[in-house]
Amino acid sequence: MGAKGRGIGHDGRSGLIEERVVSAIEQMIKQLDGLKGRQKEYSEHVHRLNMIEGWWWASTEFQPRPDQPTHPQSPAIPFIWKWADVGPLVYEMGDPALGVGLGQGAKKAERRVLVLRNPGLGGQYAVTNTFFGDLQLVKKGEIAPSHRHTTTAARFIFDGKGGWTTVEGERAQLAPGDLVINQQLGWHDHGNDGPDDFVFFDVLDIPLLTSLATATWDFDYVKLTGDKDKTAQDLEFPLNHSNNLYQAGGIVPKFVGGSRPDHSPMLSYRWEIVRDTLQRLRKEAGSPYDGIIVEFTNPATGGPVGPTMSICAQLLRPGEKTLAHRHNTNTIYIGAEGKGYTTVGDKRIDWTQWDIYAVPSWHWHEHGNDSTQDAIVYSVSDGPVIEKLGLYCEHRKTRDGKTEFLGWKANRLVSK
Numbered sequence: 034m035g036a037k038g039r040g041i042g043h044d045g046r047s048g049l050i051e052e053r054v055v056s057a058i059e060q061m062i063k064q065l066d067g068l069k070g071r072q073k074e075y076s077e078h079v080h081r082l083n084m085i086e087g088w089w090w091a092s093t094e095f096q097p098r099p100d101q102p103t104h105p106q107s108p109a110i111p112f113i114w115k116w117a118d119v120g121p122l123v124y125e126m127g128d129p130a131l132g133v134g135l136g137q138g139a140k141k142a143e144r145r146v147l148v149l150r151n152p153g154l155g156g157q158y159a160v161t162n163t164f165f166g167d168l169q170l171v172k173k174g175e176i177a178p179s180h181r182h183t184t185t186a187a188r189f190i191f192d193g194k195g196g197w198t199t200v201e202g203e204r205a206q207l208a209p210g211d212l213v214i215n216q217q218l219g220w221h222d223h224g225n226d227g228p229d230d231f232v233f234f235d236v237l238d239i240p241l242l243t244s245l246a247t248a249t250w251d252f253d254y255v256k257l258t259g260d261k262d263k264t265a266q267d268l269e270f271p272l273n274h275s276n277n278l279y280q281a282g283g284i285v286p287k288f289v290g291g292s293r294p295d296h297s298p299m300l301s302y303r304w305e306i307v308r309d310t311l312q313r314l315r316k317e318a319g320s321p322y323d324g325i326i327v328e329f330t331n332p333a334t335g336g337p338v339g340p341t342m343s344i345c346a347q348l349l350r351p352g353e354k355t356l357a358h359r360h361n362t363n364t365i366y367i368g369a370e371g372k373g374y375t376t377v378g379d380k381r382i383d384w385t386q387w388d389i390y391a392v393p394s395w396h397w398h399e400h401g402n403d404s405t406q407d408a409i410v411y412s413v414s415d416g417p418v419i420e421k422l423g424l425y426c427e428h429r430k431t432r433d434g435k436t437e438f439l440g441w442k443a444n445r446l447v448s449k
């Protein structure tokens with residue numbers, strides 16, 4: 034398919050965009066292989082010098098190059114990891130017969146995780162082209178040793194009563210449904226005081242920071258303490274301290290704050306509060322595209338939880354079905370309560386609790402709940418990055434079936 038098939042508005046079905054990208058690249062390589070005579074000689078010389086021709090030899094009409102898509106696109110595909118399939122393997126990581134210990138050194142996992150890989154991303158450790166995701170298990174009595182990194186992490190707790198994460202001296206005690214934010218460069222260790230397995234889903238901006246060559250890891254906690262048996266931090270604040278400080282939205286303490294203003298000073302967000310907030314809003318009309326949607330904010334600034342991630346929760350009421358839209362941000366959804374569905378292109382993704390699914394950039398999607406119970410889904414998007422680049426855009430269907438475009442305009446000098 035050539036340039037004519039690549040326009041905006043032509044990607045109703047998931048999978049189509051990826052096929053087009055691959056075929057454009059393959060087509061170009063094939064063409065270059067088939068060159069003869071003077072052109073072949075020229076082409077080979079160019080390639081020897083680590084360059085490639087920026088034109089199509091055989092094409093008689095205009096075709097954009099493979100690196101010049103005419104609409105936003107990601108090689109990631111819409112994809113769901115069903116908890117019913119992956120959950121048993123998460124618990125099985127802890128089976129002593131597998132021998133996957135936790136800690137550092139031979140045969141040990143620094144983090145005992147299963148890494149999700151989007152089938153469109155060619156074996157990368159990535160769910161979308163910006164986000165990494167893994168399912169992590171910390172068994173009773175274990176500690177995942179303290180480390181730090183330039184990447185931001187968000188963790189969604191799936192199971193366990195005794196789990197905790199300590200970040201920069203503050204410990205959040207965690208329960209299923211809770212969200213904990215791990216800011217850039219904060220030392221952190223995860224532990225489990227039992228009695229059950231502690232299981233959570235991590236989202237990190239690793240692929241994004243890797244593409245910027247700025248993902249950096251520090252596993253050398255020993256240098257801080259001089260004690261190689263010490264893998265967890267001492268607590269410097271009361272338990273759940275920032276939660277206590279910032280729990281009343283809109284009323285924030287003036288005597289504290291994080292040392293970096295673009296990072297939320299609040300470490301964790303509790304499930305009961307998320308649920309209560311959504312319930313309190315349930316009589317509102319909500320968003321035509323997302324139902325009753327709330328964002329987890331930096332309580333001090335109202336901004337997103339961190340510079341690379343926007344995290345939301347949305348309630349889809351029984352019988353609710355949203356209008357379709359698409360935007361150039363990449364999203365990971367995590368089912369939290371009940372059963373819902375997201376139709377991406379012409380494929381319906383049915384989700385239930387702890388299912389994880391990816392909706393990459395520019396895919397039309399709409400959400401629904403055709404059950405008789407409430408459905409709540411978490412999401413993580415790279416919106417703050419795209420917005421900072423000044424490049425957010427969106428197509429949305431209106432109630433009367435029209436399509437509206439939001440975003441993207443050139444800067445022009447204005448005179449009066």
Ligand code: GTQ
Pocket residue numbers: 144146167169177182186221223235237
């Ligand atoms: O739990 O701190 O799989 O930072 C990758 C990066 C887990 C973690 C990963 C991390 C973690």
Ligand code: FE2
Pocket residue numbers: 180181182186221
């Ligand atoms: Fe980490």
